Amino acid sequence: MIAALRRVLLSCITLVMLTVFIFIATEIMPGDALDVSLSADEIAMIPPERLAKMKQDLGLDRPAPERLLSFLGGVLTLDFGKTLISKTPVTAIIGYPLRNSLILAGAVLLLAIPLALTIGIAAAVWQGRAIDNIASTGAIIGYSIPEFVIGTVLVMIFAVAWPVFPATITASTNDAALTLLAASPLAVVTVLIGSIAYLARLLRTGMVDALAKDFVERLRLTGIPEWRIVFLHALPAAIVPSLTAMALYAAALVSGIVVVELVFAYPGLGQELVRGVTRREVHVVQAIALCSAALVVALNFLADMAILALDPRTRRA
Known part of the structure; x- marks a missing residue:
């Protein structure tokens, strides 16, 4: 019984560590969904303040620790959020x-x-x-x-x-x-x-x-x-x-x-x-x-x- 509980605890700790690692690995990906959805010409034509507002609306300007906590909370409730552009679950x-x-x-x-x-x-x-x-x-x-x-x-x-x-x-x-x-x-x-x-x-x-x-x-x-x-x-x-x-x-x-x-x-x-x-x-x-x-x-x-x-x-x- 103790061995089984020890393995349950170890599996939970491993899963938490993997969740944090997955978040970090995806955060360092170059670019974001807004960069891909817009062409280089479109990005060049958009004023910086307008581009910053678009990133804010998509939540791309949030600090990494805040996004990590949000991601961990969503994992606990099996809610992985919505896509950034189409807003599909x-x-x-x-x-x-x-x-x-x-x-x-x-x-x-x-x-x-x-x-x-x-x-x-x-x-x-x-x-x-x-x-x-x-x-x-x-x-x-x-x-x-x-x-x-x-x-x-x-x-x-x-x-x-x-x-x-x-x-x-x-x-x-x-x-x-x-x-x-x-x-x-x-x-x-x-x-x-x-x-x-x-x-x-x-x-x-x-x-x-x-x-x-x-x-x-x-x-x-x-x-x-x-x-x-x-x-x-x-x-x-x-x-x-x-x-x-x-x-x-x-x-x-x-x-x-x-x-x-x-x-x-x-x-x-x-x-x-x-x-x-x-x-x-x-x-x-x-x-x-x-x-x-x-x-x-x-x-x-x-x-x-x-x-x-x-x-x-x-x-x-």
């Missing part, structure tokens, strides 16, 4: 894109985890044999190739040379989840290849270490079937050390598939982030960055709780 802008990115990441994980488990276990059980060599080589290749290259190759094959799937996603931002997934098979496969490669290598390493432990050898000497040793004893021992890395990778999928979303015009957070940076909409960039950071902290916390539940040594420590 930020939550309305990032709501559906956040859902869409979570849908894409969730679909990839639902497919990647069982496939990676199968490949990692098979490669570890038959270590040094043909299946291990094939799996290890394929994992290295799949993880080394950038996702935009994989996406481009898939588009050239399955959308140009053999037009089976559309090159870009035609679904709308607010379409249902199944409609969105049905329109984005190439995007799912692009992220899936790298995910399977990473998770399979991670699980293979853990399984190889677990199968080399003394307790596994003792279990074999007692006559327990090999499949029971692999799935009931070695697999849990291999997964526990990898939970944190797997949780961080799952969180990184949401914030790290920007390139894939741009390649396939997927209506997720990636496009909104690029659009927000281009327009210097600080509130949008801050909200997206904070959502990504909160997801990383939350999944890392869940991984810590799972380790506490599965590993008695951690609880005693």
Whole structure:
């Protein structure tokens, strides 16, 4: 119980520190929304006092500490403010894109985890044999190739040379989840290849270490079937050390598939982030960055709780 409360407190402190860091990082961005919305000629024609009044109306002249306190207060109430120019609530802008990115990441994980488990276990059980060599080589290749290259190759094959799937996603931002997934098979496969490669290598390493432990050898000497040793004893021992890395990778999928979303015009957070940076909409960039950071902290916390539940040594420590 004390360990769980300690991790809750540590997660809250981490999130507060990340919030302050995100605010500082976005504040040092060059220019602002007014500079982007007006051309250089228009800014040159506007009198300085009029330009100062426009910045005041948009709140761009407020001191940084005051804006930081306002930002922290908005985060506590899940109110990220409004865009500077159009006055649209930020939550309305990032709501559906956040859902869409979570849908894409969730679909990839639902497919990647069982496939990676199968490949990692098979490669570890038959270590040094043909299946291990094939799996290890394929994992290295799949993880080394950038996702935009994989996406481009898939588009050239399955959308140009053999037009089976559309090159870009035609679904709308607010379409249902199944409609969105049905329109984005190439995007799912692009992220899936790298995910399977990473998770399979991670699980293979853990399984190889677990199968080399003394307790596994003792279990074999007692006559327990090999499949029971692999799935009931070695697999849990291999997964526990990898939970944190797997949780961080799952969180990184949401914030790290920007390139894939741009390649396939997927209506997720990636496009909104690029659009927000281009327009210097600080509130949008801050909200997206904070959502990504909160997801990383939350999944890392869940991984810590799972380790506490599965590993008695951690609880005693």
